Amino acid sequence: MSYTPANIESKWQQFWDEDGTFVVHEDDSRTKFYALSMFPYPSGKGLHVGHPAGYTACDVVSRFKAANGFNVMQPMGYDSFGLPAEQKAIEEGVAPQISTAESINTFRGQLKRLGYAYDWEREVSTCDPEYYKWTQYIFTVLYHRGLIYQSDLFVNWCSAMGTVLANDEVINGKSERGGHPVERKAMRQWMIRITDYAERLLQDLDNVDWPEATKARQRDWIGKSEGAVVQFKLQGRDDHLEVFTTRPDTLWGATYMVVAPEHPIVQSLATDAQREAVTAYQAETAAKSELDRQQVKEKTGIFTGSMAINPVTGEAIPVWIADYVIYGYGTGAIMAVPAHDERDWAFAKAMGLSIIEVVSGGDVQNEAYAGDGELVNSGAFNGTPTANNQAVAKVIEYLESQNMGSGKITYRLRDWTFARQRYWGEPIPVLKKDGEVVRVLDVDELPLVLPLTDNYTPTGTGASPLSAVEDWVHIDGMDRETDTMPGSAGSSWYFLRYCDPRNVASFCDRSKSDYWMPVDLYVGGPEHTVGHLLYARLWQKVLFDAGLVRDDEPFKKLRHQGMIQSFTYYTPEKRIVPQVDVEKRDGKFFKAGTDVELSSRIEKMSKRKGNVINPDDIIKKYGADAMRIYICFMGPLESDKPWQTNGLDGQFNWLKRVWRLFFDDEDQPLVNDDEASEAALKLIHKTIKKVTHDIENMAFNTAISAMHIATRDLTSMKCHSREVLTAFAQLLAPFAPHLGEELWTVALGNTGTVNTATWPAFDEAYTVDATINIGVQIMGKTRGQITIAPDADQDTALAAAKADPVLAGYLEGKNLVRVIYIKGRILNLIAK
């Protein structure tokens, strides 16, 4: 016999369940550690190999922290509202309640087979009324704090999906899911005032340990921009047009204005002579999809016929409409300074508008100049340098003194569209009469349960399928809101519910969240950077402001896992050949049964490309431990990396060698109580040090490499010392928990679980060698090496080098002019 994962894995999974090994409770005498993986959407297809990449990393850290004395909570649950289940309902008539429950059972089984140290008693599912009762409740908290409103806005409308979408759900003018076209449409919508929190969401990024790239993306998404608002009087009218600009110092160069075509003021700006053309242009813009509008960069626009007065020059300047000005940003209108803004320059050239230089240093008739210089043609401000915003500050001061404008900060972030015209989501707990909000429901009226129906198809008119459930909609002479919440609602606070998952009186008892929060390690994909991670931060901050939680940031430390890719095989004609039809001969790939040689490319896994790896198949063949080990060994957590089944073979074979280190051919333990050799002790202490350090830094691949080396060397030493193997089993256990338990109990004869055993400590004295090899460079080139004590002095090192005949040969007949010696690193000799 040898290592047979099927024999041990289910045994230990059953033991953990029955023993409650990973069930935790608050314990003030111990330091908590809250380890969290982003919960999955339970799709009907089951777990994908991408999921375990992050889950395994989080699990290794959890088990490591537990062994280091922390009170570790690692929960798991399901983000179970969402479109795929609803799509299935529309196509196959299966109620999402049913199909989701089935998918969850599949997921749970798969997660258990991977041996994760989850506290299953904390499992939550966002589509469970006991859960979404509190999602609805938090909605009412936001509502009462004035953060939720309804507004007639231009929203992202996806007619293929029959719903509106949030900004982060629109990628390049298409829906993130399905890639359907998205258009701008004016609709009455529920919105969350996330813009009120823009500054705090930006500032508090400084207080969290997140990847810099992720913080940078959130900062960009929030898009803080400092400048000024300036009022331009409209000629022949009493009102004015307000613009936002980051360059108030170029005000003297504003030769025209542009208003977004959707702006309500356009109606009154259009003169009779221009009205027809203006209306036509508005219609043209409205007909364009978001994608068209982004792709076509040629400037178009129409003069409204109205003039405005440049407040500092007193000149009358024309007011145009053009689709390069966005209604939703700033004031929806701009002052155009063609001399110093590329877009305005292109527009002015196309329309024949005048270009006046107000900052020296460029050739503004030939191209816009956005660099620094001195103000010119700017009256009293001539000569002011623009560098370091000097001119901007002076001009703002002047505008404020003249009541023409004032300093202003604008954010790119828009309010969060918080409604979907779909069935499978949390009902919005609002009662209306004649279309107007009467009130939100009280907590004792929640949950507002999603009614059963047999028609899930979007109406296409902007009303959700719920509107057809008459006896649910109409109540006490009022109507229920029929829109549902977006998928990101339930996931915006689930980390709090895990702290107190069965509480029927509160979303989470304050004492529980005070103990467990914030999340100490959060692991998930980088695709949630500006959606989920921003929304979750917002909800946490609102609950903080409401005094319902202590912390204003939910996730202390965040790490992303990379994408697991796969090889796609192509014929010379670039046709895809599924992996199952590929065979390998002489290191080359051929279409099975033919001589058609195939090329391969690393790509994202997808069903269409026939390159999907199913975790169940892997576990069946190699066991969960080998899969976990391989996932950790593939490369750095955050990198994308391709799945190579050969690589998995290598790790499986390693586990077999580990087995043989602990057991003989008859599976009898080889462990003995002989005193361990000095060499074996040195090896295991170095390994403990390396593995400990690497887990702390989440460098799992190099930790495993160190264990490979230990296995190889302990095997060749024939070391079966209990002391040494005990430590080794403990190091292995976070990565390969089933094998770890088996070695711990069966091979080493311990009782209980390795999970609660104290992590081995290393003795620094064993980690230093009596002598080491260091390189010797002569004239900057490595010529050999010497064996000396790590702390040997320069003279000793030099003597060792001179004693080496090869090295001495290089120095022969030359004068040593310089010696560079770095202890334990290098000896570099410069000779002439």
Next chain:
RNA sequence: GCGCGAGUGGCGGAAUUGGUAGACGCGCAAGACUAAGGAUCUUGUGGCUUAGGCUGUGGGGGUUCGAUUCCCCCCUCGCGCACCA
């Protein structure tokens, strides 16, 4: 276009503050044990080579006794944003 990240053997990847480039694994080669080997074990494995060396971390320059690491320019790939005033 702008922003971020990354380029190291046939492949995945290692390499404290700049200090012997290629750890570990895969693959490949030779051998051992075998009825057999997609098992196991041993040895070798960046390239070139007149076998002494030379060369080598995307390309080119620079700083340094010494550069995968720091600086400048360029190329390629990936991701994100996309007229944000």
